[in-house]
Every structure is written in C-alpha cells, then in structure tokens.
Amino acid sequence: MQLVWFKRDLRSEDHQALATAAANGPVLPLYIVEPELWQQPDSSARHWGFVRECLQALDQSLRALGQPLWVIQGDAVEVLSQLHQRFGISALHSHMESGNRFTFERDLRVLALCKDKAIPWLEYRQHGVLRGLRQRENWAEQWERLMSKPLVHCPPLTGPGEGPFELDFECGTDLAHRQRGGAAQGWKLFDSFVSERGEHYRQTMGQPMQAGRSCSRLSPYLAFGAMSLREVTQRSRMITKTQYTAPSAWKSSMRSFDKRLHWHCHFIQKLESEPRMEFEALHRGMQALYPAEADPLRLQAWVAGQTGWPLIDACMRAVEHTGWLTFRMRAMVVSCASYLLNLPWQSTALPLARAFLDYEPGIHYSQMQMQSGTTGINANRMYNPVKQGFEKDPAGEFVKRWCPELEAVPKEWIHMPYKAPRSLQQKWGIKLGDDYPLPLIEPEQALREARHRLKQYRAMYDLGEEAKRVLKMHGSQLRQNRPNYNDSKAGLDQLDFDF
DNA sequence: GACAATTTATA
DNA sequence: ATAAATTGT
Numbered sequence: 001m002q003l004v005w006f007k008r009d010l011r012s013e014d015h016q017a018l019a020t021a022a023a024n025g026p027v028l029p030l031y032i033v034e035p036e037l038w039q040q041p042d043s044s045a046r047h048w049g050f051v052r053e054c055l056q057a058l059d060q061s062l063r064a065l066g067q068p069l070w071v072i073q074g075d076a077v078e079v080l081s082q083l084h085q086r087f088g089i090s091a092l093h094s095h096m097e098s099g100n101r102f103t104f105e106r107d108l109r110v111l112a113l114c115k116d117k118a119i120p121w122l123e124y125r126q127h128g129v130l131r132g133l134r135q136r137e138n139w140a141e142q143w144e145r146l147m148s149k150p151l152v153h154c155p156p157l158t159g160p161g162e163g164p165f166e167l168d169f170e171c172g173t174d175l176a177h178r179q180r181g182g183a184a185q186g187w188k189l190f191d192s193f194v195s196e197r198g199e200h201y202r203q204t205m206g207q208p209m210q211a212g213r214s215c216s217r218l219s220p221y222l223a224f225g226a227m228s229l230r231e232v233t234q235r236s237r238m239i240t241k242t243q244y245t246a247p248s249a250w251k252s253s254m255r256s257f258d259k260r261l262h263w264h265c266h267f268i269q270k271l272e273s274e275p276r277m278e279f280e281a282l283h284r285g286m287q288a289l290y291p292a293e294a295d296p297l298r299l300q301a302w303v304a305g306q307t308g309w310p311l312i313d314a315c316m317r318a319v320e321h322t323g324w325l326t327f328r329m330r331a332m333v334v335s336c337a338s339y340l341l342n343l344p345w346q347s348t349a350l351p352l353a354r355a356f357l358d359y360e361p362g363i364h365y366s367q368m369q370m371q372s373g374t375t376g377i378n379a380n381r382m383y384n385p386v387k388q389g390f391e392k393d394p395a396g397e398f399v400k401r402w403c404p405e406l407e408a409v410p411k412e413w414i415h416m417p418y419k420a421p422r423s424l425q426q427k428w429g430i431k432l433g434d435d436y437p438l439p440l441i442e443p444e445q446a447l448r449e450a451r452h453r454l455k456q457y458r459a460m461y462d463l464g465e466e467a468k469r470v471l472k473m474h475g476s477q478l479r480q481n482r483p484n485y486n487d488s489k490a491g492l493d494q495l496d497f498d499f
Numbered sequence: 500g501a502c503a504a505t506t507t508a509t510a
Numbered sequence: 511a512t513a514a515a516t517t518g519t
Binding site: 096097098099103104107108130131132133271272273274275 | 508509510
Binding site: 134146 | 511512513
C-alpha cells in the first residue's frame with residue numbers, strides 16, 4: 001500500500017504525488033491531524049474552519065476518484081508506524097515542505113522511520129523553492145523554468161466554492177463573509193480578480209480600505225496549498241497575454257501581480273536555506289539590535305490595537321478579526337513595532353502568525369526580519385504611522401471602522417487625535433487616555449530614538465563581511481548585479497520600486 | 500589509479 | 511536541480 005500524505009491540506013502539487021503513486025498501484029490518501037503542531041506558538045489553530053473546508057473539498061475530489069481521504073489524529077511518526085504495521089507501506093509520497101522548526105524536526109523523525117523500515121519517501125517540489133540550495137545565483141531563471149513546466153492533471157475541483165457564498169471584500173466585521181477554504185473558492189476569487197477587481201491593484205494595494213477588493217486574496221489558498229502557484233502563474237500570464245496587451249492599468253497591475261508570485265518563492269527560499277531565521281537574525285551581527293525580552297506593556301498594547309496610533313490600532317484590530325491585511329500595512333505594523341517601539345521581532349511574529357489566515361512561515365519570518373532591519377541587506381524602512389495614515393487612509397474611514405471610539409474625530413485630526421487642542425477633544429466628546437489611549441510615545445520622538453539606536457549600533461559593529469554572506473545566499477539576482485548595494489541609495493531592495 | 504557513469508543526499 | 515559520494519570501466 002502506498003501512502004499519499006497530505007501534510008497541510010490540499011497541496012495541489014500533491015496531485016503529482018497522487019498521479020505518480022496511482023500509476024504504481026493501490027493508494028491510501030492520508031491527512032494526519034497533529035495535536036502538537038496545532039499547539040505550536042505560531043499555530044493556525046484558530047483558522048481550523050478554513051482548513052476543514054479545504055479538507056472537505058479535497059475529500060470530495062478524492063471520492064470522485066473512488067478513494068476517500070483518511071483523516072487520523074496523532075503524532076505523525078506514530079500514525080505512520082501503525083499504518084505500516086497494519087498495511088505495510090511500500091512508499092510514502094508527500095509535498096516538500098518548507099515550514100517551521102516543528103515540521104522540520106517532525107520530518108526528520110519521519111525520515112528516520114522511513115530509513116528504519118526501508119520505506120522510500122518521495123517528496124515533490126511545491127513551487128519555485130529548491131532544496132539543498134547554497135547560493136542564489138541563477139535562482140530566478142530556475143523559477144521561470146519550474147513555473148512554465150506543464151501542470152499535473154488535477155481531479156475535479158469541488159467543494160464549498162460552488163455555493164452562493166460571497167466574500168466581503170471590504171473586510172468588514174461580519175465573519176459570515178470570511179474567506180472560505182477549498183480550491184473552488186480560490187479559483188472563483190482568481191476569476192473575479194483577473195476580470196474585474198484587479199484593474200487598479202497596482203495603485204490601490206497599499207490603501208487599507210481599497211486593498212481588500214483590489215488584491216487577489218489568493219494568499220490563504222496558496223499558503224495551505226489549495227491552489228498551485230504554478231497554475232496561478234500560468235493562468236494569469238495567459239490572461240495577460242491574450243487580454244491585457246496594450247499599456248493600461250490592467251497591464252501594470254498584472255505585471256505587479258506576477259512579480260509577487262515570484263516573491264512568494266523568493267521569500268520562502270530564505271527559510272528553506274537558513275531555517276534558523278525563525279529564531280535568529282539572518283545577519284548574525286544584527287542579533288543584538290533588539291532587547292532579548294519585549295517590554296510587556298508595549299507588546300500588549302500593540303497586539304491589542306491600543307497603542308494610541310490610530311492607523312496601527314485599526315490595522316491590528318482588523319487583522320485580528322478578519323485574518324487578512326494588505327501587505328503594505330503589514331509592513332508598517334511590523335516596522336513600527338520593531339523600530340519605533342523597540343519590540344524584538346520574535347515577540348511580534350507569534351501573535352501575527354496566529355492572526356494571519358495566510359500564515360506561511362517562509363514569507364512571515366523573511367518579512368518580520370526585513371521590516372526590522374535584521375537581514376543586513378535591505379534598506380531600513382521606518383514608517384511614521386501618522387504620515388502613513390494621512391497618505392493611505394486620508395478620509396479616516398479605515399480607522400473609524402476599526403476604532404469606532406474615534407467616530408466623531410474629523411479627518412484633519414483622525415491620525416493624531418492626541419495633538420488636537422483640549423477644547424476640540426471636548427467638542428468631539430472624547431477623553432483621550434480614557435475612551436482611546438494616549439500614544440505610548442509620539443511617533444516623531446520614537447523615530448528620532450530609533451535612528452539614534454541604529455546609528456550607534458552600526459558604529460559599534462563591523463557588519464560588512466556578514467552582509468556579503470547573506471547577500472550571496474539570499475539576495476535576488478537583481479541586487480547582486482548592482483555594484484553599490486551597501487550605498488544608502490543603491491541599497492534599496494527591489495520591493496521598494498513597486499509601491 | 501584515473502576518469503566516467505550512476506546513485507545519493509540535500510531544510 | 512545540483513553537487514557530492516559511490517560504483518563501474
């Protein structure tokens with residue numbers, strides 16, 4: 001009996017596993033519910049509903065092939081070892097996972113079991129991420145080659161996507177309209193993105209009120225493997241080629257989307273190549289940039305959306321509630337927590353991972369470190385939350401949706417109510433420090449302190465050699481070919497060009 | 500023993 | 511996919 005082990009949920013490329021296995025004889029499709037995995041501090045347990053929907057969709061697809069999904073609870077090694085005792089596993093097929101330390105170590109135990117019982121374990125590559133990679137040269141070309149490879153035949157995609165369900169693209173507070181699991185849902189979103197919603201993706205992806213509609217919203221399906229990145233890439237390129245050839249908003253939006261599909265793997269590859277980055281600074285010299293322990297009051301205020309910086313608070317409350325936030329706002333909340341509040345990224349990474357419906361370890365830790373300045377090869381991006389507020393949410397709509405206590409504040413003051421004269425605050429009927437918190441620290445002062453800390457740190461350590469190592473192993477080719485990457489202007493990461 | 504072909508290991 | 515390790519000539 002061959003096992004096809006769906007390690008997360010419907011890993012689309014596991015159809016390759018399924019197809020390969022089925023060609024060799026009888027197959028048992030298996031999903032193991034691992035209690036320990038779901039108890040990890042970065043666990044997606046609160047999004048179990050989404051995962052269950054993905055599993056139901058997978059089960060329906062498999063039943064159509066006459067092989068229902070087996071779902072067994074327990075430790076992966078124990079479950080596999082018992083199945084081996086009962087049925088005799090002739091081969092184990094699964095996807096190649098780039099996950100957190102828990103899944104890495106679990107896979108090592110599974111590997112030991114397979115070696116012991118002489119079970120061949122075939123791990124199929126998911127997307128553009130390569131195992132055993134030592135340096136980034138030619139990575140982009142390889143990504144292109146992998147993405148243009150022909151798709152593996154998929155069983156019919158059924159599941160909750162067939163119902164009349166509509167996603168609330170405004171990311172409102174009604175959870176009846178949360179994102180739903182299953183490939184069919186994902187493809188429905190894909191269709192509406194490439195035909196209607198995505199036209200102004202490029203211009204509006206940074207604005208929290210508009211991004212919910214103009215972004216694809218495919219991230220959860222890609223994270224849980226309900227959709228294949230290769231299929232999304234190929235289909236969106238085909239649509240661009242046939243429908244959006246002339247220069248237009250559509251064309252630049254589609255190009256922008258394509259870049260992000262590429263970055264998806266670019267970031268996961270970092271964790272694959274250097275798994276210690278889940279816990280340690282990628283640039284070893286940057287380890288001491290942040291205190292070992294987070295200031296508990298500041299951390300608590302940030303997590304709860306009670307910092308007194310309206311846009312940050314609105315973002316934190318929104319992501320806690322809906323599981324989604326547009327990329328630019330994620331960058332901002334992390335940058336402000338790290339630079340302005342001096343909170344170590346390890347402490348803010350966990351509550352965010354739990355909140356994100358689309359938590360993908362490789363992207364998450366790459367971004368946490370990038371927005372905290374610990375990669376040593378990216379430009380330091382410090383955001384002023386007040387300035388960002390007036391730029392990205394000029395009418396204050398987003399802030400008012402998630403911080404209703406600020407409803408009466410006019411847009412001129414909405415992002416800095418604490419600066420308004422007392423008489424005005426009285427007129428609005430708001431008592432700061434009571435109805436809404438006073439800021440933990442004024443952004444301007446926090447920015448001054450952060451710049452000072454960084455300057456002092458840089459003066460204290462010689463960071464050049466390690467930066468070269470990180471660049472060689474993790475830098476995109478675009479950057480490696482730029483000679484003055486250390487120069488403050490040339491050192492901007494490619495991400496900066498696209499906002 | 501030198502070199503080519505093949506297998507293995509690779510977070 | 512790739513490089514290192516192993517086997518074959």
